[in-house]
């Protein structure tokens with residue numbers, strides 16, 4: 001819905017630009033499989049959840065990935081880079097339709113669509129996951145950070161396994 | 167013999183057309199994982215044969231009118247709870263033209279209406295209504311002797327134990343208790359101990375490998391500390407943990423039971439030397455993931471049960487889940503993970519289980535590795551020049567606390583060979 005260019009929507013447009021920049025950098029970090037750096041996009045107490053759309057819509061809380069706080073994300077990053085066996089692959093995460101929806105106190109509610117395309121050795125590229133982010137952003141100093149990112153994926157039937165976060 | 171370099175070719179005696187099972191039962195032929203006609207024989211001898219097929223958990227259909235889509239072997243079924251609370255399992259195939267009519271993962275209904283011609287079935291699978299049954303204006307319609315009672319959905323017999331639902335097409339099937347056998351029933355009851363469970367959610371994934379490889383994987387304690395560096399790195403499991411590997415009399419069902427010692431495990435020098443990937447144990451930044459709140463009388467903090475043909479049941483620390491393997495031809499299967507807690511869990515316990523479930527599932531630290539390994543395995547079996555696989559480790563008469571062994575895999579294939587008449 002197109003709204004009047006009031007003060008609030010001006011502010012939202014500004015936030016949306018910042019969030020878009022944030023999301024582009026976020027995608028590039030994950031494309032590079034730099035999960036140590038990925039952790040730095042979140043606040044200390046952040047919640048990160050990757051949940052199948054059918055579970056989410058049935059009110060079922062189980063997630064493919066469920067991280068309460070940055071410490072859990074760090075543990076996942078360490079495990080992925082140091083303990084996990086998986087086939088070599090290229091990752092291509094696209095984030096689109098970024099929207100800043102609402103300013104609530106110091107928090108900005110936002111959403112975006114994402115698509116993760118994976119390419120493995122001698123295979124055609126295939127969509128590993130397609131879904132929607134529901135985000136809460138905050139500023140810490142001048143730095144925009146995620147306080148919450150809930151990734152609800154439409155591609156409920158996971159192709160073998162999801163190795164890296166989205 | 168190659169005269170020039172005096173070496174005999176290693177590729178002797180290829181047997182694409184010879185389906186003789188090797189005499190030595192430490193050898194497993196490639197063709198049982200790849201061949202369409204073997205798969206078709208499994209449909210008849212295994213999934214529609216004398217077996218109880220797991221189809222879901224009662225906590226997935228807790229209220230009258232609840233239903234889920236599920237499968238008996240590869241065959242789509244609907245699991246319902248009728249208005250009297252009785253469970254039914256019937257095929258998801260309209261008796262008229264064959265439409266797979268139930269399209270939702272789960273829901274609540276008092277009848278199922280096939281969208282094509284609106285043939286209607288009740289929650290027991292009986293045909294309850296056919297539009298224009300008498301035709302229009304005295305013409306057309308079904309033959310006058312059409313017997314509605316004969317054209318219901320084909321139904322499976324149902325059994326439940328501890329909240330787990332099984333179905334069979336076999337008309338004179340033994341009880342689920344007899345089917346499990348005393349050793350495995352004991353461990354089954356330790357996990358499904360009569361408490362009421364609460365559904366936390368379902369994971370779904372497609373694995374490009376033969377369904378039997380997953381049963382093998384969970385009967386294979388040998389790989390646990392070698393493939394799953396996460397387990398040893400964070401001290402969840404090491405080979406010197408107290409363990410037990412029971413099987414039933416027939417060899418078809420099995421268990422991997424282990425007890426996590428209090429505190430950090432001791433990894434012996436002998437173990438370290440054998441684990442290429444061994445790393446000094448690390449501390450998690452958030453150790454809550456591995457916290458164990460004892461919630462069972464069993465001495466085993468970890469229990470993986472493989473119930474033939476397509477159920478695996480996991481109780482690992484506070485993770486509770488069942489996995490249904492749904493074959494989709496010889497080279498692929500779908501896995502439906504039902505993850506649950508207990509009905510009396512408070513919010514904090516529910517969050518604890520959700521945190522802990524990061525270890526398993528299709529993005530779990532163990533799941534990623536098993537799924538990748540099985541994908542590589544199927545590619546090896548399907549693409550390479552055929553050869554027999556080896557299941558050599560351990561002995562068939564060894565004590566059941568021997569962990570570096572493939573005894574349970576051999577046991578399953580002795581049963582498989584017998585039931586498949588190979």
Ligand SMILES: [Fe+2]
Nearest residue numbers: 383390532536
């Ligand atoms: Fe494994």
